[in-house]
Amino acid sequence: MSLLNRFLKTISSIHPSGLSESQRRLLAQLDTRKIYVENVRSLLDVSHAEALRILETAVRQGVFVKWVEVMCPDGSVAAAAPREDKLPVTVHCWVEGEEGHLEETDFPTARLRKTTFYKLNEQPDTIPHSRTA
8 A cells, every 4th residue: 555545544443523625636736745734724624733633643654754854044955854853953044134245154953933734754664575584
């Protein structure tokens, strides 16, 4: 079974009323490289906590992996990593300088906003036969 189908099956089993066909189609259209809690909350019409529970269940089942991104002051993504401690210490962001020109500025990652997102786990669950003893 494909990982996306596993994800849809996971959501169907967790979501109290299951998934309608239109919800399944919308979820299948999500960019599986970057799914935010708000995407799932909105598509399923559930609370933030319920959407988070669904995504975390998918992580525990190996369907998704959780990542974190750090945002520049203008909202653009400066860097992303599997865990916050794997983000760079500083990031480069473009900000408007005193004369109205864009200037590249270094920011400490610790002072910038971070957002969690989920992505489809593309790693195989098992070791291929060619790698076994």
